[in-house]
Amino acid sequence: MFNVSRPTLDDLPTSKQLLRSTFVALVAAIAILLAIVLPSEYAIDPTGIGRALGLTEMGEIKAQLAREAAADAAMDAARAAPAKTENASSAAPAQPQGSSQVPDDAAWRDEMRVVLKPGQGAEVKLSMKTGEQAQFSWIAEGGVVNYDTHGDDGGQSISYEKGRDASANDGMIEAAFDGNHGWFWRNRGNADVTVIVRARGQYADMKRVL
DSSP: OOOOOOOOGGGGGOHHHHHHHHHHHHHHHHHHIIIIHHHHHHHOOOHHHHHHHHTHHHHHHHHHHHHHHHHHHHHHHHSSSTTTOOOOGOOOOOOOOOOSSSSSOOOOEEEEEEEEEETTTEEEEEEEOTEEEEEEEEEEEEEEEEEEEEEEEEEEEEEEEEEESSSSSEEEEEEEEEEEEEEEEOOOSSSEEEEEEEESSSSSSSEEOO
């Protein structure tokens, strides 16, 4: 059996040292939360560091996947309920109230083709400011897709319309806030699907973000 000497009071940290260590640990934890955890997990980036490191985009992808999973679960439940036989793809299009600021006969401003392999998802967004309107039309060639027409940026998010097993969709997006507004598609089939999306109206640019 070993004889262990008991520590003296001089060997123990003082109350001041403990408080200082606790404060340093608290500050470090808050910094990690704001700069890493919130951007990467919830797409909330109050410092801007997460965007610079690419963590905010990771959080946006996670949030999108979570929304898609929730949408799939809700659609499965709706199909199983006898009183709810309407397919989600027949939901009302993302069309704002009132007259559109985009002429129906205007030429399409942008067009993008996205090839989705089985199980793959993709996201295309328009950079828009609050109240701006953009008209869109997309078709899926070679199969059907699940989709979510939505917007997100700076911790804000909104879903305009969701659908499942859809081959086409068109309508109007009116931006609820400054940020990125557009579409997420997922190919749940066994063959490649090509999504062709066209847009016109009030937006800065069209870009693929996923």
